[in-house]
Amino acid sequence: MQLTRQGDYAMRAILFLAASPQARIQEIARAQFVPKEYLAKIVQKLSQAGIVTTHRGVGGGITLARPPEEITLLDVVEAIEGPVALNSCFIRPGECPRESYCAIHAELEHIGNTLARMFANVNFADLAKKEAALCKGAKAWRLETGGVGEM
Amino acid sequence: MQLTRQGDYAMRAILFLAASPQARIQEIARAQFVPKEYLAKIVQKLSQAGIVTTHRGVGGGITLARPPEEITLLDVVEAIEGPVALNSCFIRPGECPRESYCAIHAELEHIGNTLARMFANVNFADLAKKEAALCKGAKAWRLETGGVGEM
DNA sequence: GTAATTGCGGGTATAATTTATCCGCTTTAA
C-alpha cells in the first residue's frame, strides 16, 4: 500500500520547481537527496505526461508546464505509478473470473476512486505554501536543538 | 498503488468464510482460484493476526475468529500487507531528512489515514450480503449470455 | 495406539518490480 520511491522523488521535484521557476536536474537531485541519473528518468516520465517542460543545452533545465495551482498529486502519481487503483482487476479487465459479481471488487473500486479524488484535491501551489510555513517552524526548531536537514 | 495478490486472496478467503462456518484451506483455494500452498501461507498470517482460528486434524479447517461484522477490510489488509501508509517515511521514522518540515509527508499522512478509515468502514458481513445480491444478478446474466465463472 | 487428516513452519525457486547506473546521441546556446 505504498507509493514507490520514484513517486516520492517526483513529488519532491515538482515541489522544488513550484518554488524555483527553472532548474537543472542536477540541482534538484542535489537539493532533494535523489540520485541524479535516476531523477533524469523520472523527469522523462513527467515530461511525457505533460507536467514539466524540458529545455536542452546550455542554460537549459526543466520548468513546470503549467502553474503549480494546476498540478495535483494525482497528476504526478499517475504519471509515475500509473492509474490509481487498488486492485489489478481494474487495470486488466476480464482477468478475474469473479469480476461480474465480486463485492470486494466493487468496494475497492469505490475506495480507489475516493483515494484518487483525494490526490486530485491537493495541488502544488498549496503544498509549496505549506512547506514554507513548516520550514519556518523547523528552522526555529533546528536552531534550538541542533537538528539537521537541507531546506 | 495496488494491493498485492496476497491481499486479494486473503479478502476472498475471509469472504468465503463469512458464508461458510468452517472450511478447509483446500476447499477455499479451489473455490476462489487460489493456489492452495500459497493460501496456506496467507492463512497463517490471518491466524497470527487473530482474524481466523485454525483447527488441525480430521474434520479440521479454519473458521473466523469473530463474527464477520467485526472483521473489516482494514484488519485483513493490515494483517497481510502491513500498516496502511502511502509513504515509507511513516513506517521507518527518522529515515528522511526532510521529515520535520515536509508538506508532502503531512499530506500523504492525512490521505493515508483517510484511506485506512475507509477500509475500516467495510466489514465482511456487509460484503457477503452484497456478494449474494450481485451473485443473483450475475446468475441471471450468465444464463442469458453463457458467461462462465465459479460462484 | 495407530493411521489418516489437516494445519505449521521452514526452506527454496522463480518471476516481477524497483532502484540505480552507464553511455553514446541530440539539441541548444554562447
Place this chain on the structure above:
DNA sequence: TTAAAGCGGATAAATTATACCCGCAATTAC
C-alpha cells in the same frame, strides 16, 4: 565549434511477490 543539458536505450543489482515442497505436530476416528 564547443560545452552544457536532457534523451533514450541497455543493463545490473536489490528487493519483493509468488509459488511450491517437505517433514513435523496436532487432532480425530477406528
